[in-house]
Amino acid sequence: MxxxxxxxxxxxxxxxxxxxxxxxxxxxxxxxxxxxxxxxxxxxxxxxxxxxxxxxxxxALERATHDVTLLVLGPRGSGKSTLQKHFQLLYEPKVIDTERPAWKPVVHSNIISNVSFLLDLLQQHGPSMSASGSSSSEEQEGGPLSAILSQQTLTRLRRELRHVVLRHDAWSPWEDRYQLPQWLSVHGQEVFVRHGWQKVLSGSHGGGEGGIDPDDPTSPSFATLPATKLSDLVSENAEKIKAFWKHPVVQRVVHTHARWGRFGAGFFLNDLERISDDNYVPSAEDILKCRCQTIGVEETTVQVPYGPRPYRNLTLYDISGVGGKSSKAWSGHFTEVNSILFLFDLACFDEFEGKPRRNRMAVALDEFLAVCRNHDLRKVNIIVFLTKVDLLQRKVETGVRIQDWISSYGNNRANTVKVAKTYFEDQLRSKFQTSQSERVKAGSRTARERQLYVCTANLLQTADAQRAIKEARDIIFMKLLVHGLWSV
Ligand SMILES: Nc1nc2c(ncn2[C@@H]2O[C@H](COP(=O)(O)OP(=O)(O)OP(=O)(O)O)[C@@H](O)[C@H]2O)c(=O)[nH]1
Ligand SMILES: [Mg+2]
Structure with a gap:
């Protein structure tokens, strides 16, 4: 013992x-x-x-101190949600994967909204034009559309598609009729999603056990997804929609009107066979192409690998639709953000919006200046993403002349992507400089420390988008290191 x-x-x-x-x-x-x-x-x-x-x-304290928050701003449709999806695809691919089934009603409502848009385009450029003449591009493409599209044909097409057409003028009874899920709504030809909609779907967030198996249509969560009537609507009318899409007048209006290019993204009409199948589950590519306007503030957090540490939390706040002049209302809550990502659509120079109607490029530049001038965000660096460079390319190739829409572009500049990109980038830099000079004049000592970076991306090309994201990430991380806010 x-x-x-x-x-x-x-x-x-x-x-x-x-x-x-x-x-x-x-x-x-x-x-x-x-x-x-x-x-x-x-x-x-x-x-x-x-x-x-x-x-x-x-x-936890170390992570909290070193977390990165980014404000994602930019005009409607400039690509903010698409950029967020790319952050997820790059850093949390599992999340996008588990959300795939939830995107099905969005893809289907995009189809419906495209058909409605096309019918309206036919109305605008079809029979009614015979009295007033035709556009020069139509002449080049083999005569006016009115020569091959009679009012009778248009009425017939409308009648055939009457079940799937959206009305412009009012909130349609559409949501009830087709049992749209509560987070999805349709107004005019626009499709909207509400904040946090992915979380509404049980088990669809965070991946892991118990979530939806995107490739298994019999998975219980998948089977209980709403909007089954919407899917029925698309599959029942798939043949009619396909015939409509292949109709020569529709093809003509698509090829002669570059502004159709705005649907280059949510352009699912070429894929109807695949998409109208009962077992269809959207691919990551389909999700990137979806067009749905965000309502409210969308928050996304991803974990980004960094040096020898396992990762940093990076949170993106997409302040949808209020990125510009009305920013005073919310900007006070974001004074500590590490950077602003401002998305600027390079292809919207020939598009108009609002009442009175204004050129969308001019609106975007005004919004950018308002963000630069915002007092609460005065110390935050700005990284501009020039998006939709592919659409700009398509527009200039189809003969759309930038100088016809933006008079300051002038006749001496070539109508090419390279020249246009430099021109628009100069415009943004000059707005930024204006706001900086104003602050220096007002006695600010920190004004000169703030910087503007510009990168270009086609957000429909995953490799290109990820390259731009990594470029932005390096700029943000480097700034934090230089200012001693981080250590490796
Ligand atoms: N062709 C092309 N389409 C793009 C690009 N970036 C985004 N899109 C498409 O443009 C459409 C609008 O993009 P969103 O990301 O929804 O735009 P947003 O800024 O979030 O719009 P709001 O939520 O309305 O403010 C979607 O159909 C995207 O697929 C791009 O670089 N090229
Ligand atoms: Mg959005």
Whole structure:
């Protein structure tokens, strides 16, 4: 007994404390010894638990301190949601994967909205034009559309597609009729989604066990997804829609009106066969192409690998539709953001919006200036993403002349993507400079520290978008390192 105690606790003879302790342990009964050992074990467990919690708190604090927040701004349709999807695809691909089934009603409503838009385009450029003449591009394409599209044909097409056509003028009873999910709504020809809609679908967030298996149409979550009537509507009318899409007048109006290019994205009419199938589940590419206007603030957090640390949390706030002049209302909540990502659509120079109607490029430049001038965000660097460069290319190739829409572009500049990109980038830099000079004049000492970066991306090309995101990430991370806010 005494030997076994000695073997556990060996105390030096020269140590006065050792002598005391040895005597104490020699006097220990077996019951007392096991009680003491139990207490020691408990104390050790408690100590380990405290260490573990302290470690956790330290890591949480470190992450909180080093988290990155970005404000995603830009006019309607400039690509903010698409950019967010790319952040997820790049850093959290599992999330997008589990959300795939939820995008099905969005793809289907995009089809319906495209058919309605096309019918309206036929009305505008078809029979009614015979009295007023035709556009020059139509002449080049082999005569006016009115020559091959009679009012009779148009009426017939409308009648055939009457079940799938959206009305412009009012909130249609569409949502009820086709049982759209609560987070999805349709107004005019626009499709809207509400904030946090993905989370509405049980098990669709965060991946992992119990979530939707996107490739298994019999998975319980998949089967209970709403909007089944909308899917029925598309599959039941697929043949009619296909015939409509292949109709020569429709093809003519598509090829002669570059502004159709705005649907280059949500352009699912070429894929009807695949998309109208009962077992269809949207691919990541389909999700990127979806057009649906965001309502409210959309928040997305991804974990970005960084140096020897496992990752940093990076949160994007998409302030949809209120990125410009009305920014005063919310900007005070975002003074600590690390950077602004401003999306600027390069292809919208020949499009109009609002009442009174204004050129969308002019609106975008005004919004950009308003963001630069915003007092709450005055210290935040801006990274501009020039988007839709592919559409710009398509427009100039089909003969749309930028100088016809933007008078300051002038006749001396070539109508090419390269020249146009430089021109629009110069416009943005000059707005930024204007706001900086105003601040210097007003006595700001920090004005000169703020910077503007510009990168270009076709957000429908995953590789190109990811290259631009990594470029932006490096700029943001580098700034944090330079200012000593981060260590590797
Ligand atoms: N061709 C092309 N289409 C793009 C590009 N970027 C985005 N799109 C498409 O443009 C449409 C609008 O993009 P969104 O990301 O929804 O635009 P948004 O800025 O979030 O729009 P709001 O939510 O209305 O403010 C979608 O159909 C996208 O697929 C691009 O670089 N090229
Ligand atoms: Mg959006």
């Amino acid at each position: 005494a030997r076994s105690v000695r073997s556990i606790h060996s105390y030096s003879d020269s140590d006065p404390f050792g002598n005391v302790l040895r005597e104490l342990h020699y006097a220990e009964t077996p019951v007392g010894r096991s009680a003491r050992l139990r207490e020691e074990r408990n104390a050790q467990q408690l100590s380990n638990e405290i260490d573990r919690r302290l470690d956790q708190e330290r890591i």
